[in-house]
Amino acid sequence: MPSLSFLSTVGGMILFTWDCVLLTLQRKTKWHQVLDQIFQVGVRSLGLTVAAGLFVGAIMALQIDLQLKDFGAEAFLGGLSTSTTLRNIGPVLIAFLLSGKVGAYTSAELGTMEVTDQLNAIRLLGASPLEYIILPRIWAVVISSFLLLIVGLMVTIFGGIIFAEVIGVNSLNYIQNIPRIVTVWSIVLSVIKSFLFGAIIAVVSCYKGYHAKGGSVGVGIAVQSCAVTNLILIIITDFLLSMASSCLQDIFKVGYL
Amino acid sequence: MININKLCKSFDNRKILENISFSVVKGECVFILGKSGVGKSVLLKNIVGLVLPDSGTITVGEIKVDAQRPEELSLIRQRCGLVFQFPALLDSVTVFENICFGLRARGLLTSQVEIAARVKEKLKLVGLSEVVLDQMPTELSFGTQKRVSIARTLAVEPEYLLFDEPTTGMDPIATAGLNQLIKNLTVKLGVTSIVVSHDIKSALAVGTRIILLEDGGIVFDGKPGEFKSSSITLAQEFQMGFGYHA
Numbered sequence: 273m274p275s276l277s278f279l280s281t282v283g284g285m286i287l288f289t290w291d292c293v294l295l296t297l298q299r300k301t302k303w304h305q306v307l308d309q310i311f312q313v314g315v316r317s318l319g320l321t322v323a324a325g326l327f328v329g330a331i332m333a334l335q336i337d338l339q340l341k342d343f344g345a346e347a348f349l350g351g352l353s354t355s356t357t358l359r360n361i362g363p364v365l366i367a368f369l370l371s372g373k374v375g376a377y378t379s380a381e382l383g384t385m386e387v388t389d390q391l392n393a394i395r396l397l398g399a400s401p402l403e404y405i406i407l408p409r410i411w412a413v414v415i416s417s418f419l420l421l422i423v424g425l426m427v428t429i430f431g432g433i434i435f436a437e438v439i440g441v442n443s444l445n446y447i448q449n450i451p452r453i454v455t456v457w458s459i460v461l462s463v464i465k466s467f468l469f470g471a472i473i474a475v476v477s478c479y480k481g482y483h484a485k486g487g488s489v490g491v492g493i494a495v496q497s498c499a500v501t502n503l504i505l506i507i508i509t510d511f512l513l514s515m516a517s518s519c520l521q522d523i524f525k526v527g528y529l
Numbered sequence: 530m531i532n533i534n535k536l537c538k539s540f541d542n543r544k545i546l547e548n549i550s551f552s553v554v555k556g557e558c559v560f561i562l563g564k565s566g567v568g569k570s571v572l573l574k575n576i577v578g579l580v581l582p583d584s585g586t587i588t589v590g591e592i593k594v595d596a597q598r599p600e601e602l603s604l605i606r607q608r609c610g611l612v613f614q615f616p617a618l619l620d621s622v623t624v625f626e627n628i629c630f631g632l633r634a635r636g637l638l639t640s641q642v643e644i645a646a647r648v649k650e651k652l653k654l655v656g657l658s659e660v661v662l663d664q665m666p667t668e669l670s671f672g673t674q675k676r677v678s679i680a681r682t683l684a685v686e687p688e689y690l691l692f693d694e695p696t697t698g699m700d701p702i703a704t705a706g707l708n709q710l711i712k713n714l715t716v717k718l719g720v721t722s723i724v725v726s727h728d729i730k731s732a733l734a735v736g737t738r739i740i741l742l743e744d745g746g747i748v749f750d751g752k753p754g755e756f757k758s759s760s761i762t763l764a765q766e767f768q769m770g771f772g773y774h775a
Binding site for chain 2: 390
């Protein structure tokens, strides 16, 4: 049954994450390898993230401006656009992008290592693939994705400012309006989402690649499954965080909008 | 001694190995022959605990292969070096790092000088020059990658060497060189080898014993001379296929 299979995957991922957490607590992370991987998966994704961020910011400014015009409330464009981008659209869209770039790369690389017996060779040579191969990649993807999301979000704001000028909204007014609507809570929520989405991409892509089976077809299936699982988990996590944020707002009266 | 007793293994209700029993004593070079998919590679992976049997036991020396005892499994893997069918080199590190990986992971040598000396010694043993040491595996030909893979396995100096189709993808000259290497390891260094292969020519030239698998079981177990004169159909087919029929 597909639902059982999905639950089994989630259970497997939780145990996999737990193993990685234990190894990290035992100080078995090889940080020089983490740095290598950050370069491989993170630095090389920077250009794409910046380009995507600019366009996401511009799209949000354009769409919200269209709605606000009907009410003659263009003055709120900066705040509303930035708030929506920071709290929801920005992290989700950039996480989707990174799940395609970083997630697919990682799961394909690990999947190939598994089906070509590279991981078995490591086992036979007396090392743990989890410690030597997986753990550095998990941390590299978590750190890279988190930093890329933060950079991406800052660029989306910048993209919004630039496009506001294009559609005739004064950029100074746009910027001045941002703190009226964007609260500290918006930023905190955005950072929390960025970290969690980064962790999801890291765990899912490493887990799927590590458990690939059956030659090149198996690697293809692992990458496909990685992409689908990442999207589903990111959407579900976004929904749960948005719900939690809404409840917190009601209870503590913090972070309106 | 490696002792395999009533080993059974199935995948998805398909029986691959059924009641396989045999022993390999020190200094032997046993060739395991059989058609594709008969379970030769599965048998090797069972010996080093990468695949676990459904029933039956495997012991290496006095140690039983048991996934529940990781420390003992690690000892078995230290004593048994497996050369995979495909090179299985780590793509992200150099040839040098690949060969010394096991030495470092097992902490067998700590001095950089000793490690470098061991790496060069094994590289020479497989007929490669030191030029390849700083190259990445992807820069090498398949045959060279395979030799590096053998050097990596030899670097930890295992008592037992398991080869999974070692000559696949290698040219005749490289094949002859590898056969000579296996023979030298057996005769000069007393290494015990189990070689899974389709290559009857290598089996007859290098092996001290041949085991033939068919339909999950052993249909022949004897010396190369006995194999040549065997009346078993598959044994004859193997020899005819390679023009070696007696």
